[in-house]
Amino acid sequence: MAKRWDGRPYRRLTAEVRRLGDPCWLCGHDIDLTLDPRSPWSFTVDHVTPLSxxxxxxxxxxxxxxxxxxxxxxxxxxxxxxxxxTSRRW
Structure with a gap:
């Protein structure tokens, strides 16, 4: 059975990662969790080892x-x- 992005286990994982409140692991800047999900600066879950x-x-x-x-x-x-x-002034 294929794993699904829209399933409850994935939503649970996303909620857990979001709850940690960590900054973006790629650029180091904080993530504004109140932004519209379509914003380029909104929160997403990134997979360190890509699914592909x-x-x-x-x-x-x-x-x-x-x-x-x-x-x-x-x-x-x-x-x-x-x-x-990168500058240390950010």
Whole structure:
């Protein structure tokens, strides 16, 4: 049986990751949980090992908080794209 994105176990995992309140694991900035889900800066769950590369949809160890934009730019890479040195002033 295929695992589903719209099932109760996935919604539970998303709620658990969201409840942690962690910053985006890709850029390090805080995530505003009040934003509309369609906003590029809204909360999403990113899978460290992409599902297309064998990652588990429901494994909490594979799930991290991310901005929608950061998650989309990562694509199905296992490691985030290097963006060069960042300022410590953020």
């Amino acid at each position: 590369r064998g990652g588990d949809l429901l494994d909490p160890a594979n799930a991290r908080s991310a901005h929608r934009r950061c998650n989309s730019s990562k694509g199905n890479r296992v490691t985030p794209r290097a963006v060069g040195p």
